[in-house]
Amino acid sequence: SYRARSAFKLLEVDERFKIFAPGQVVVDLGASPGSWCQVAVKKVNAITPAECIADRNEPTLVHVLDERVRLAAEALPKRGVKVLANLTPVMEKPLIHPTHGLVIGVDLLDILPYPGAVFLPHSDFTKGKTKRKILEQLAGRPVDVVLSDMAPNASGISQLDHEAIVGLCTEALRFGVTVLREGGTFLCKIWTGSGDQALRALLRTHFAVVRNVKPPASRDESSELYLLGTGFKGLPQQPVE
Numbered sequence: 001s002y003r004a005r006s007a008f009k010l011l012e013v014d015e016r017f018k019i020f021a022p023g024q025v026v027v028d029l030g031a032s033p034g035s036w037c038q039v040a041v042k043k044v045n046a047i048t049p050a051e052c053i054a055d056r057n058e059p060t061l062v063h064v065l066d067e068r069v070r071l072a073a074e075a076l077p078k079r080g081v082k083v084l085a086n087l088t089p090v091m092e093k094p095l096i097h098p099t100h101g102l103v104i105g106v107d108l109l110d111i112l113p114y115p116g117a118v119f120l121p122h123s124d125f126t127k128g129k130t131k132r133k134i135l136e137q138l139a140g141r142p143v144d145v146v147l148s149d150m151a152p153n154a155s156g157i158s159q160l161d162h163e164a165i166v167g168l169c170t171e172a173l174r175f176g177v178t179v180l181r182e183g184g185t186f187l188c189k190i191w192t193g194s195g196d197q198a199l200r201a202l203l204r205t206h207f208a209v210v211r212n213v214k215p216p217a218s219r220d221e222s223s224e225l226y227l228l229g230t231g232f233k234g235l236p237q238q239p240v241e
């Protein structure tokens with residue numbers, strides 16, 4: 001069962017637009033209590049660092065970072081899994097299966113652990129420190145999908161709330177374009193208002209297709225809308241001197 005009803009909104013978006021595939025890397029901003037991560041973990045077949053090493057003898061493994069394997073080595077005995085004796089060479093060339101995705105969930109609030117997801121709780125996404133923590137977890141892996149279901153505490157003054165959520169989306173987008181792979185996907189929640197057009201225009205500069213999506217599960221929240229950008233164009237090349 002899902003931790004929140006929001007799961008169904010994401011499932012509906014994926015049903016229509018097929019945003020997830022096994023092996024993908026997903027960053028979920030505003031992840032607590034964790035239902036979007038539950039969906040993403042299943043869709044991309046994500047594993048936590050502790051699980052990477054269990055696959056180390058498979059022929060189709062690819063490399064990720066040393067830190068993850070070090071963490072895995074530390075975590076496995078606690079989970080009752082035997083760490084293989086020749087771990088040291090593997091630690092120099094850490095390994096992960098290409099069909100295994102990575103899901104990183106970030107929130108200001110606490111998030112209960114969920115197998116397969118890496119959580120950064122008590123983390124304000126607008127802070128540089130949080131962005132650095134995300135980059136550490138990514139360790140250079142390009143991101144396939146950036147999700148933002150972040151919502152500020154509603155003041156009840158719709159213009160202020162609108163501006164606050166558009167601010168969060170804009171920040172998510174600015175970060176997203178630095179980590180997404182070409183062709184990648186960005187999905188964010190807004191409460192509609194006067195800033196929608198500017199945000200959509202910004203999305204259009206980065207994505208081949210930008211859609212307004214109103215999942216049926218979101219029908220009750222009248223001003224809520226998701227913006228979906230697909231086909232990330234990549235960052236413009238710096239001109240060569």
Ligand code: SAM
Binds near residue numbers: 004007107108150153
């Ligand atoms: N998608 C989540 C799920 O399915 O479980 C629900 C997300 S909830 C609607 C919005 C979340 O955004 C809240 O948990 C809130 O703490 C978080 N949030 C708001 N501002 C944030 C920020 N600056 N940094 C990180 N999280 C933030």
